[in-house]
Amino acid sequence: MPFLTLPTHRLHYRIDGAEGDKPWLTFCNSLGTDLQMWDAQIADLSQEFRVLRYDRRGHSGSGTPPPPYSLSDLGSDVVALWDALSIERSHFCGLSIGGLTGQWLGIHAPSRLDRLILCATAARIGTVESWTTRRTEVEAQGLQPLVPATAERWFTPTFRQTHPEAVDAILKAFVTTSVEGYAGCCAALAGADLRPSLSRISAPVLAISGDDDPVCPPADLEAIAKGVQNGRHVSLPGRHIVNLEAAPQFNATLSKFLIQG
């Protein structure tokens, strides 16, 4: 398991796929998941790309610096990883808080970005109050009590019934997330409002929604596509973890955007 050791924490990462001159594609997970949330993308996309995945600080194999975190902390972790791995430029695909991280990179590190895929995210997710409440609850009771409602927000009833093992694997990662790490990311979400800065994003953007996502509904992704300089929006069947629920369509949409433009 490779790690990058930073002054306050280490980042666990993984590289799959094509070697040589193939372009880099970086995946960035959502709150309470780990890099395995992208497993359904690897076989298809690692043919054409060098695929980099990592666990966000406070999640799974990465270290947990003391909370709170800011979106700038999360974006700077990606730049540190790219610097350490001598990755000058990469495509970037992030989901939810991973999509906010992608927007931050589009604004603050445009020279490092090729194309940007923003999934099940928004320029502002939730409210200061909702994230403060979530953080307080988690710090008091841990993550286990959140599991039923989380499963409902993340997957349709049909997917939960037909793919119980895939859902269990994601929820297992969720409950093992460190409370401090989760709380730190709640603080980053409370403080992140990129609506005034979206128009600074010049990288080509593909915004992907889950058409039944109660967290970031299609209108949020449409607003991103309209707000950036060069954006388009596609909606796929599923809820929040749309890359898993609609994996074949997701992979085909991503490949088309990255390869054909």
Ligand SMILES: O=C(O)CC1=CCC(=O)O1
């Ligand atoms: O917690 C959720 O259900 C959804 C979510 C918000 C930000 C994120 O990354 O996931």
